[in-house]
Amino acid sequence: DAGITQSPRHKVTETGTPVTLRCHQTENHRYMYWYRQDPGHGLRLIHYSYGVKDTDKGEVSDGYSVSRSKTEDFLLTLESATSSQTSVYFCAISEGRDSWYEQFFGPGTRLTVL
Amino acid sequence: AQSVAQPEDQVNVAEGNPLTVKCTYSVSGNPYLFWYVQYPNRGLQFLLKYITGDNLVKGSYGFEAEFNKSQTSFHLKKPSALVSDSALYFCAVRALSGNTGKLIFGQGTTLQVKP
Numbered sequence: 001d002a003g004i005t006q007s008p009r010h011k012v013t014e015t016g017t018p019v020t021l022r023c024h025q026t027e028n029h030r031y032m033y034w035y036r037q038d039p040g041h042g043l044r045l046i047h048y049s050y051g052v053k054d055t056d057k058g059e060v061s062d063g064y065s066v067s068r069s070k071t072e073d074f075l076l077t078l079e080s081a082t083s084s085q086t087s088v089y090f091c092a093i094s095e096g097r098d099s100w101y102e103q104f105f106g107p108g109t110r111l112t113v114l
Numbered sequence: 115a116q117s118v119a120q121p122e123d124q125v126n127v128a129e130g131n132p133l134t135v136k137c138t139y140s141v142s143g144n145p146y147l148f149w150y151v152q153y154p155n156r157g158l159q160f161l162l163k164y165i166t167g168d169n170l171v172k173g174s175y176g177f178e179a180e181f182n183k184s185q186t187s188f189h190l191k192k193p194s195a196l197v198s199d200s201a202l203y204f205c206a207v208r209a210l211s212g213n214t215g216k217l218i219f220g221q222g223t224t225l226q227v228k229p
Contacts, residue, residue, distance in 0.1 A: 042220050090158065
C-alpha cells in the first residue's frame with residue numbers, strides 16, 4: 001500500500017455521534033479523495049481535495065465534511081452519524097490531476113453506525 | 115452521463131483456464147479506463163489503464179485488457195488463471211466534469227478461481 005494509512009481501521013459508533021476518519025500520506029501527492037464502498041455500488045466519491053484548504057464535493061457528499069490543513073492529512077467528518085453511513089471508507093491519493101494518473105488507495109476504515 | 119457497467123457479479127473459472135471479466139462504459143469523448151483489484155480486507159490496487167494507443171494493454175500480475183471502441187468495452191483478461199487471482203475486480207472510467215481525475219467505478223465483479 002503506497003504510503004497511505006487510515007485511522008481508525010475499525011469503528012463502531014452510535015447514531016447521532018460525530019465521527020472523524022483520518023487519511024495520512026507520505027507521498028506528498030497533491031490530490032486526495034474519500035470514497036465509500038457499499039455492496040452493489042462499487043466505490044462512490046464523497047469529497048476530494050486538490051490542495052491544502054482546497055476541497056470539493058463528490059457524488060455522495062450529504063452528511064459529510066472534509067478538511068485538509070496539511071498536504072499529508074485529509075480528514076473526513078460525519079457530523080451526526082446515521083445508520084445509512086455504515087460502510088467501508090477508502091482514502092485515495094493521486095500524483096496529478098490529469099486523467100492518466102492512477103489513484104492509490106489506503107487500506108480502508110470499516111465504520112458501523114448502530 | 116458517464117457510467118461503467120460490470121454485467122457479472124461473479125465469474126468462476128478453473129485454475130489454468132483463461133479468464134475474462136467484462137466491463138462496458140459510457141462516456142463523452144475519449145475514455146480513460148482503469149482496472150483495480152481488491153483482495154479481502156485490503157484497499158484497491160491498480161492493475162492497468164488505457165489512455166491512448168494500442169488497444170491491448172498489459173498490466174500487473176499477468177493481466178491484460180482489450181479496449182474496443184465500437185463495442186465500448188474494456189474487458190480484463192488473463193491467459194491462465196491462478197487461485198491467488200481470486201478477488202474483487204473493479205473497472206473505472208475517468209469522469210469528464212472538471213479535471214481532477216475523478217473516477218466512476220463499476221459495481222465490481224468477484225472472481226473465484228477453483229483449484
